[in-house]
Amino acid sequence: MKKTENIIKKAKLVSGRILRAKTNQKNKALLAMADALQANSKRILNANRIDVDAAKGVISDVMIDRLMLDEKRIKAMADGIRQVADLPDPVGRILSTHTLPNGLVVEKTSVPFGVIGIIYESRPNVTSDAAALAIKSGNACVLRIGKEAFNSAFAIVEAMREGLKTARLPAEGVSLIEDTSRNSAEILMKADGYIDLLIPRGGKQLINSCKQNATVPCILTGTGICHIYIDKSADIDKALKIVENAKMSRPSVCNAAEVCIVHKDIAQDFLPKLKKLLTDPEREHICSFLLDDASSKIIDGGQASYYDYDVEFLDYKLAIRIVNDVKEAVEHISLHSTNHSESIISEDKKAIKYFTTNVDSSAVYVNASTRFTDGGEFGLGCEMGISTQKLHARGPMGLEELNTYKYIVTGNGQIR
Amino acid sequence: MKKTENIIKKAKLVSGRILRAKTNQKNKALLAMADALQANSKRILNANRIDVDAAKGVISDVMIDRLMLDEKRIKAMADGIRQVADLPDPVGRILSTHTLPNGLVVEKTSVPFGVIGIIYESRPNVTSDAAALAIKSGNACVLRIGKEAFNSAFAIVEAMREGLKTARLPAEGVSLIEDTSRNSAEILMKADGYIDLLIPRGGKQLINSCKQNATVPCILTGTGICHIYIDKSADIDKALKIVENAKMSRPSVCNAAEVCIVHKDIAQDFLPKLKKLLTDPEREHICSFLLDDASSKIIDGGQASYYDYDVEFLDYKLAIRIVNDVKEAVEHISLHSTNHSESIISEDKKAIKYFTTNVDSSAVYVNASTRFTDGGEFGLGCEMGISTQKLHARGPMGLEELNTYKYIVTGNGQIR
Numbered sequence: 144m145k146k147t148e149n150i151i152k153k154a155k156l157v158s159g160r161i162l163r164a165k166t167n168q169k170n171k172a173l174l175a176m177a178d179a180l181q182a183n184s185k186r187i188l189n190a191n192r193i194d195v196d197a198a199k200g201v202i203s204d205v206m207i208d209r210l211m212l213d214e215k216r217i218k219a220m221a222d223g224i225r226q227v228a229d230l231p232d233p234v235g236r237i238l239s240t241h242t243l244p245n246g247l248v249v250e251k252t253s254v255p256f257g258v259i260g261i262i263y264e265s266r267p268n269v270t271s272d273a274a275a276l277a278i279k280s281g282n283a284c285v286l287r288i289g290k291e292a293f294n295s296a297f298a299i300v301e302a303m304r305e306g307l308k309t310a311r312l313p314a315e316g317v318s319l320i321e322d323t324s325r326n327s328a329e330i331l332m333k334a335d336g337y338i339d340l341l342i343p344r345g346g347k348q349l350i351n352s353c354k355q356n357a358t359v360p361c362i363l364t365g366t367g368i369c370h371i372y373i374d375k376s377a378d379i380d381k382a383l384k385i386v387e388n389a390k391m392s393r394p395s396v397c398n399a400a401e402v403c404i405v406h407k408d409i410a411q412d413f414l415p416k417l418k419k420l421l422t423d424p425e426r427e428h429i430c431s432f433l434l435d436d437a438s439s440k441i442i443d444g445g446q447a448s449y450y451d452y453d454v455e456f457l458d459y460k461l462a463i464r465i466v467n468d469v470k471e472a473v474e475h476i477s478l479h480s481t482n483h484s485e486s487i488i489s490e491d492k493k494a495i496k497y498f499t500t501n502v503d504s505s506a507v508y509v510n511a512s513t514r515f516t517d518g519g520e521f522g523l524g525c526e527m528g529i530s531t532q533k534l535h536a537r538g539p540m541g542l543e544e545l546n547t548y549k550y551i552v553t554g555n556g557q558i559r
Numbered sequence: 560m561k562k563t564e565n566i567i568k569k570a571k572l573v574s575g576r577i578l579r580a581k582t583n584q585k586n587k588a589l590l591a592m593a594d595a596l597q598a599n600s601k602r603i604l605n606a607n608r609i610d611v612d613a614a615k616g617v618i619s620d621v622m623i624d625r626l627m628l629d630e631k632r633i634k635a636m637a638d639g640i641r642q643v644a645d646l647p648d649p650v651g652r653i654l655s656t657h658t659l660p661n662g663l664v665v666e667k668t669s670v671p672f673g674v675i676g677i678i679y680e681s682r683p684n685v686t687s688d689a690a691a692l693a694i695k696s697g698n699a700c701v702l703r704i705g706k707e708a709f710n711s712a713f714a715i716v717e718a719m720r721e722g723l724k725t726a727r728l729p730a731e732g733v734s735l736i737e738d739t740s741r742n743s744a745e746i747l748m749k750a751d752g753y754i755d756l757l758i759p760r761g762g763k764q765l766i767n768s769c770k771q772n773a774t775v776p777c778i779l780t781g782t783g784i785c786h787i788y789i790d791k792s793a794d795i796d797k798a799l800k801i802v803e804n805a806k807m808s809r810p811s812v813c814n815a816a817e818v819c820i821v822h823k824d825i826a827q828d829f830l831p832k833l834k835k836l837l838t839d840p841e842r843e844h845i846c847s848f849l850l851d852d853a854s855s856k857i858i859d860g861g862q863a864s865y866y867d868y869d870v871e872f873l874d875y876k877l878a879i880r881i882v883n884d885v886k887e888a889v890e891h892i893s894l895h896s897t898n899h900s901e902s903i904i905s906e907d908k909k910a911i912k913y914f915t916t917n918v919d920s921s922a923v924y925v926n927a928s929t930r931f932t933d934g935g936e937f938g939l940g941c942e943m944g945i946s947t948q949k950l951h952a953r954g955p956m957g958l959e960e961l962n963t964y965k966y967i968v969t970g971n972g973q974i975r
Binding site for chain 2: 159162163241243247249254256257335339340354355358360362378380381384385387388389392499500501503504505506507508509510511512514515516520521522532533534535537538547548549550551552553554555556557558559
């Protein structure tokens with residue numbers, strides 16, 4: 144097993160070559176990486192079978208499904224890389240330029256971070272996604288996957304490295320940490336001077352561990368306790384359609400809604416309709432409800448404790464809270480939100496303005512589903528995760544968010 | 560003494576009112592803060608006298624000079640606040656807007672962080688600077704000054720709070736931590752959910768402590784080990800003038816140069832001239848030199864150890880290193896720089912391109928002094944410190960850097 148520290152150091156060592164690579168060289172590498180993935184699909188599938196066999200009975204069926212690869216999924220991964228090749232190169236954009244009175248030209252220029260570390264769980268496809276985004280944005284990357292998917296990721300990385308070499312870029316531009324114990328994650332978190340940006344993608348425990356332990360710069364991609372507030376002025380049809388979509392279309396993802404906050408004046412009309420819609424026996428899945436005192440007088444359901452509003456259910460389960468006005472809705476959100484995505488359903492400009500100004504989340508929606516918080520949906524063409532912090536990047540992170548900037552200041556002898 | 564936790568919580572509680580304040584209300588508050596500073600100058604000077612008397616014999620004369628206030632300095636502080644009132648409001652800028660195919664309008668909008676914590680040392684004027692920048696950028700602020708300047712800062716904050724109240728903004732928008740022990744700094748570093756951004760301004764020890772201990776988002780404002788590389792193609796007159804300025808004009812600041820790297824082909828000509836210029840007996844201050852082996856064969860001076868290149872001298876002292884080419888110069892900088900500011904003096908486009916591409920610092924200069932890395936000089940109109948990290952803000956931070964963004968997404972019933 145290669146030492147984690149050595150893998151990280153090698154990545155730093157070659158990062159300059161990735162940083163300096165021209166757009167067409169990076170694109171050539173990406174296309175070669177995609178081709179190599181498909182050319183090595185047999186090897187990757189064999190490795191994946193080892194992972195899946197070992198995981199059976201250990202992790203849930205949903206997780207096994209996420210872990211499992213087939214020819215179609217490998218092709219999708221390769222096509223994903225090809226799509227990244229088509230995106231504009233974020234490196235070297237002049238973000239602003241101005242000439243000072245003394246003639247100095249100050250250019251704020253986008254540049255890669257250097258080495259990006261990504262800690263993620265057992266989804267082999269994240270391996271190729273993350274690597275493609277790192278390379279395109281001029282960064283070397285060090286990947287650290289959960290042990291359940293290690294063999295799959297190793298085979299995928301080996302194939303991608305072939306592609307890098309084909310385009311005369313260093314194979315170490317994409318590296319996989321071989322130690323899957325907690326130790327290697329901690330080494331990544333403290334690799335000052337080597338890891339320029341660390342992106343933990345995973346559960347609460349991983350994110351918290353980064354928060355507590357990391358000394359390298361991190362972007363936390365958090366959980367999503369997303370709220371939809373139904374204002375008294377709401378169009379009830381829109382409201383029903385949006386809550387149905389936000390809760391039921393894919394409850395396992397972070398942009399799904401967990402809580403519906405309802406204005407008291409509309410609750411009597413809205414809640415029975417919502418209940419009927421989400422518990423229709425014709426549905427494939429039925430939603431269960433967790434109710435506060437006020438809403439339990441209108442519809443049936445379980446009783447919500449204060450702490451139920453702090454849970455990301457990731458399930459066909461919706462907590463309900465009735466409030467007196469938009470102000471109280473915003474207060475509830477401030478206390479319980481993870482600052483991911485919230486939506487107001489309202490036809491009242493004043494309530495909308497109050498909500499969008501005071502809700503402190505990455506994405507604040509007006510009359511739309513929270514499910515749109517996604518790099519692809521936002522038109523970024525890709526996504527390295529969804530930041531729930533305020534520093535540097537907020538919400539879906541695409542290629543531009545994987546760059547920082549520096550000032551290049553050109554003069555002809557100016558002194559101060 | 561008020562409990563640190565309570566001060567922080569109160570700041571969070573009122574931060575919404577600062578966030579929502581309109582530009583003219585914030586400006587009114589700033590002007591009232593400036594007026595109140597001058598109106599209370601007697602009280603502030605009395606408090607300052609207590610600090611200065613206590614500090615005599617305890618801290619250096621340079622530090623005492625930084626600590627000392629007089630009518631003129633108070634007026635300068637007030638004028639500084641008035642200048643911030645004149646700057647454009649950074650809040651609510653639409654950074655980008657696009658309409659998705661489904662009609663959703665996605666607006667990336669600049670918003671305040673919420674509560675900014677600032678830990679700084681014994682410079683009372685930073686109190687008013689930082690508070691003005693925080694308020695103008697829509698943030699509440701919690702200030703934590705070193706104990707030597709506490710009485711001065713307390714009187715300054717009391718005056719500014721009067722100003723806030725005059726403009727009907729909450730006094731707790733600007734707060735001073737009353738506990739000046741290390742404990743309060745640590746509470747700030749771990750105030751998750753209350754401190755939205757922490758800016759430590761101080762020495763290596765403070766910055767390191769933040770790096771190790773902070774769980775809230777931080778922007779590290781680091782030390783400056785700044786390099787000037789004299790390429791073989793350099794215009795020697797420019798080079799001399801620039802090194803003289805970068806080293807000698809104000810060696811105590813972070814954008815002063817500490818190291819001069821010289822191409823071997825020009826060293827024989829350049830170094831004796833530099834030595835003559837910087838040790839001219841007519842000068843008020845004489846520069847001393849720390850030399851590597853190669854340069855010690857050309858001029859006289861002390862011997863530089865490897866570790867001397869990792870010291871921010873903040874003094875009339877310059878380390879010299881001779882290299883074979885620009886590549887070796889960049890390697891030296893990668894190993895020893897604090898990523899603050901570096902400059903190349905060269906007339907060779909290729910060398911310049913190599914240097915600006917590969918030097919990974921906040922500001923990279925071509926034929927100019929490193930001393931320009933400063934919010935005022937960069938045309939930001941102000942400065943909250945100089946970031947040496949890559950996340951969020953790099954180099955001088957003005958009002959825009961004290962904002963984050965959120966996506967406001969407006970629809971009419973869109974679902975995914």
